[in-house]
Amino acid sequence: MSLFLEVVPVAEAVEVARSIAPTVGTEEVGLEAALHRVLAEDVAAGGDLPGFDRSVVDGYAVTAGDTTGASEALPAMLTLKGRVEMGQAPPGTVESGTCWYIPTGGVMPPGADAVAMVEYSEVLEDEVLVHRAVAPGENVLAHDEDFAAGAVVLPAGRRLNPQDLGVLASAGVTTVPVKKDPLVGIISTGNEVVPADAPLAPGRVRDANSYLCAGFAREHGCEAKRYGIVKDDPAILRPLLLQAVEECDLVLISGGSSKDVRDMSAGVIGELGTVLVHGIALSPGKPTIIGRVGTTPVIGLPGHPGSAYIVLTTVVAPLLALAAGAPVPERRVRVRLAANIPSAKGREDHVRVRIEDGEAVPVFGKSGLLNTLVRSDGVVVVPASREGFEEGDDVEVVLW
Amino acid sequence: MSLFLEVVPVAEAVEVARSIAPTVGTEEVGLEAALHRVLAEDVAAGGDLPGFDRSVVDGYAVTAGDTTGASEALPAMLTLKGRVEMGQAPPGTVESGTCWYIPTGGVMPPGADAVAMVEYSEVLEDEVLVHRAVAPGENVLAHDEDFAAGAVVLPAGRRLNPQDLGVLASAGVTTVPVKKDPLVGIISTGNEVVPADAPLAPGRVRDANSYLCAGFAREHGCEAKRYGIVKDDPAILRPLLLQAVEECDLVLISGGSSKDVRDMSAGVIGELGTVLVHGIALSPGKPTIIGRVGTTPVIGLPGHPGSAYIVLTTVVAPLLALAAGAPVPERRVRVRLAANIPSAKGREDHVRVRIEDGEAVPVFGKSGLLNTLVRSDGVVVVPASREGFEEGDDVEVVLW
Structure with missing residues (x-):
């Protein structure tokens, strides 16, 4: 040596x-324990999601063709047949000239292909006046539009965040294969x-x-x-x-x-x-x-x-x-450098900085000090090919 | 309602x-369990740190005055008295004209006030030739230079990161008061x-x-x-x-x-x-x-x-x-927006975006979709006072 x-x-x-x-290795863990773990395999949807044609608004399930040309001045008039209840199969079908009230998340009744929003509709006893035309598919999520059965919901290598856990639960996935x-x-x-x-x-x-x-x-x-x-x-x-x-x-x-x-x-x-x-x-x-x-x-x-x-x-x-099998978790910000950072060419220099008023202020000090660690928010990396950065340079700070 | x-x-x-x-409330936890916990009180140093005058380089403990004017051509010549061992009290004192070898972290012998680095010194049997003058205090960390006894090492409200744990251990703090x-x-x-x-x-x-x-x-x-x-x-x-x-x-x-x-x-x-x-x-x-x-x-x-x-x-x-009592932990990046984001004035719009080639690409989709959650990396916040952002705008992305 x-x-x-x-x-x-x-x-x-x-x-x-x-x-x-x-x-x-790989192990199987429950969803509650899976936060920030890394998926070891692709996770696929077991069935279609949402699994049924679903309204994404509160409104009236209609045949889009019935609303063609509808306007404030000349609304389409449809017979209201009843209500689709949340979480229930629809109680009937939509025939031309009729509609059903449907809440956000309700199951589209057979025959309907669009939903007229309550905001653009008016109820007159058993009739609904629709003031805006809707196109086929409008305000409706098709049964496999979110994920088709077998589609990859999340790929191997994904570090699971809270939203991922929610989406996996929605797909009926309650245990996941993760890296040990x-x-x-x-x-x-x-x-x-x-x-x-x-x-x-x-x-x-x-x-x-x-x-x-x-x-x-x-x-x-x-x-x-x-x-x-x-x-x-x-x-x-x-x-x-x-x-x-x-x-x-x-x-x-x-x-x-x-x-x-x-x-x-x-x-x-x-x-x-x-x-x-x-x-x-x-x-x-x-x-x-x-x-x-x-x-x-x-x-x-x-x-x-x-x-x-x-x-x-x-x-x-x-x-x-x-x-x-997942990317390095790190946080970076681009900010203005508040003072010169000198550096020797030929080595990569990691210079501690404090973020102050949106600027990176170099934290200098003798090499043996510990207090510079707790007084800094991250480092500016000076590549080996450079002799430093100058005050006013736009630099990237890797945050602790 | x-x-x-x-x-x-x-x-x-x-x-x-x-x-x-x-x-x-507050509880006391061991340092190993304290990662990412929030300090409930200021934590002070129990004693001076490093606690003794310490060399920060490998070199020779000297009286700075003995090296005045030393150069390659005209080195100072000092009698080598021996070695300071790591972790040991110094075996003797430095008198004018003499020096002790001292490793990085070694205790400065009484009488010495600076360290000449090995890189600029040369040993000739019992003599050391010092080729560069050193100033008093050079390459030495004073006994209380890092933290004086009683000084705040880390303040209340600090979310403890790995370095903080190291610094607290250095200060002899092995349990900390943290927020429950x-x-x-x-x-x-x-x-x-x-x-x-x-x-x-x-x-x-x-x-x-x-x-x-x-x-x-x-x-x-x-x-x-x-x-x-x-x-x-x-x-x-x-x-x-x-x-x-x-x-x-x-x-x-x-x-x-x-x-x-x-x-x-x-x-x-x-x-x-x-x-x-x-x-x-x-x-x-x-x-x-x-x-x-x-x-x-x-x-x-x-x-x-x-x-x-x-x-x-x-x-x-x-x-x-x-x-x-600690800031919101969040990650933000400033990037170029790859496409227009329209937004209605009067409400704050959180628009999901994907980061692609260093740009923010808006992830649009029907409101009921879940797949837009897992296909996005964060959101661009459009303030209520704006009608959106335009392609090419410099926007801030709050990362998931």
């Missing part, structure tokens, strides 16, 4: 990460790292990254398992990593902040498996390791939470998205 | 909804409504809205309780609504699609409590009811899932945000 890492471009690192994305939540194992390393509830002796830092990584994993639809804190000793890391790769779909090793520790992680990964990338042209996040032990991807993260998070969003998120 | 609703502007409806937002998840009760009404797993007889529709509402509630940090489907009979709705307002922080009554049913809901709410709004200048979503029974807000939603969802995002989301 050399002092200066052999860095690869971000795009290459992402490709490597995606190339080792784990395959996760990948299990992400998290190992913290570093002689200086102590548990989050420990007091801080000089030189010690509390274990922030295991909480950060677990939160990230859950936000990305994974389960998380924290394996605790390991001293800088390959003899301790080795068996724990073996256990973690056995149990998990992905293992994150959060590095100590010193080079020695990072090299220990890379050493152990290389010994048990393969190190594919050691160093990315990414700032922060350069000392990242991408490797594999058996078929399980193992990612070595920088020790600083701010750097670790950039690697999670840049490298790990696309890997998890490929495993889930 | 009149046939034509007395509609109020959207802004007024939102104000009414916010004015009846429930007060939810509001409990949202959901009642479906309508003679025509059958359970989602029932076959569809003519005229029947499956209960989509209770799944939609439950998904929405969970997405907005609430628990959801579905109370089942009620026929159009005030004698059945009345006791169920009383039970729901007793048990829940908010009750949603999903209306049948016909006017009769909506009026039944308004009637029962008015009888047991107060109807504050019945009709909003919103499309879709006009026949919305905002009321209160006891201190519990009760919202009557339109029967169609597409309309119901617009009311949830427009009226219910701000109410829940106020209850949580």
Whole structure:
């Protein structure tokens, strides 16, 4: 292991990460538990929807031809035969010259092919005056117009939102095949790292990254398992990593902040498996390791939470998205940049910004600071090919 | 109850909804369970962070004055006294003319006030040649520079993201006071409504809205309780609504699609409590009811899932945000509009759009359709004061 890492471009690192994305299984879950889960297969409609010719307005079911030329001055006059009741089969048929009252959602009576809205109709005892002509099919949803039996309601790879759950329920689908939540194992390393509830002796830092990584994993639809804190000793890391790769779909090793520790992680990964990338042209996040032990991807993260998070969003998120078969969930806004962002050419720079009065204000600060994480709303990504952005530039902010 | 609703502007409806937002209690949860929860109080640092003067680079702890004028040509020469080990108190002090190797994160030895980076230093046996001058404080994080003891790490109202969890762990905070998840009760009404797993007889529709509402509630940090489907009979709705307002922080009554049913809901709410709004200048979503029974807000939603969802995002989301004391979580993008969107003046129109090649493509279709919900990515909001947007306009899309 050399002092200066052999860095690869971000795009290459992402490709490597995606190339080792784990395959996760499928399970069937009830609709109530399916929010934000990813469909593993296309889901088709079991029958036609709405399943019957349905009025989409409150009005009168008519034969469209009877209303030809109807106007305020010269309304069509139709005999009112009665009411279609909600949720009931229609009680009769519409013959020429007659109509039935029909509520929104009512079943079209045989013979009717359109609905005249109440707003343009007038009732005179047993007669209805229709003041506007309606075309065949007007204000009617045909029995298979929403989904025909067998049509795909939602495709594989769809991350289910609340509306999707409603539409699936409408189609009579109450359980769905979804991708299993990948299990992400998290190992913290570093002689200086102590548990989050420990007091801080000089030189010690509390274990922030295991909480950060677990939160990230859950936000990305994974389960998380924290394996605790390991001293800088390959003899301790080795068996724990073996256990973690056995149990998990992905293992994150959060590095100590010193080079020695990072090299220990890379050493152990290389010994048990393969190190594919050691160093990315990414700032922060350069000392990242991408490797594999058996078929399980193992990612070595920088020790600083701010750097670790950039690697999670840049490298790990696309890997998890490929495993889930669904796009990376992220939020972006385009805003004006409030101040210059300088950046070194040759590395992709993720610069933290705060959104203030609709502008992106860069949040600068020493690299070791944590307070810049909670004072920022997202990052502006400066591509490796650029030397930064200038005040007034229109930039895209990837929101936390 | 009149046939034509007395509609109020959207802004007024939102104000009414916010004015009846429930007060939810506070609970203490562990950090691992705190993701996306809302802080109920400011959280302060128990001690200084990092807690000791810390190097932020790998290098040599020096007295800055010793490096004054140092350059490639004329390096400063310092006696190397040894190594600061990670996680350990420094083994000695730095006197003028000497230095200690220090790793990133190491404790600054007494007497040192800056760190010369390894990249600009050279080791010759027991001597270190420093090729660049460093200023006092350079590459050092002071003991309270990140957070001073007692400083607010994260404020009340913060919805905790993964980084926040990491920063809180760093500060030694392992449990946090958060707002309790509001409990949202959901009642479906309508003679025509059958359970989602029932076959569809003519005229029947499956209960989509209770799944939609439950998904929405969970997405907005609430628990959801579905109370089942009620026929159009005030004698059945009345006791169920009383039970729901007793048990829940908010009750949603999903209306049948016909006017009769909506009026039944308004009637029962008015009888047991107060109807504050019945009709909003919103499309879709006009026949919305905002009321209160006891201190519990009760919202009557339109029967169609597409309309119901617009009311949830427009009226219910701000109410829940106020209850949580945190902003509405939503995603917006500004894009070019690919086709004209006509709209009637006087009502706020939420027009479904699909994002395609970076443009917003309006998804039109008959009002009863469900497939437009799953084929769209969000909505463009046309304010009541406008008659629509034109192709090429720069519009904001609120993403689902």
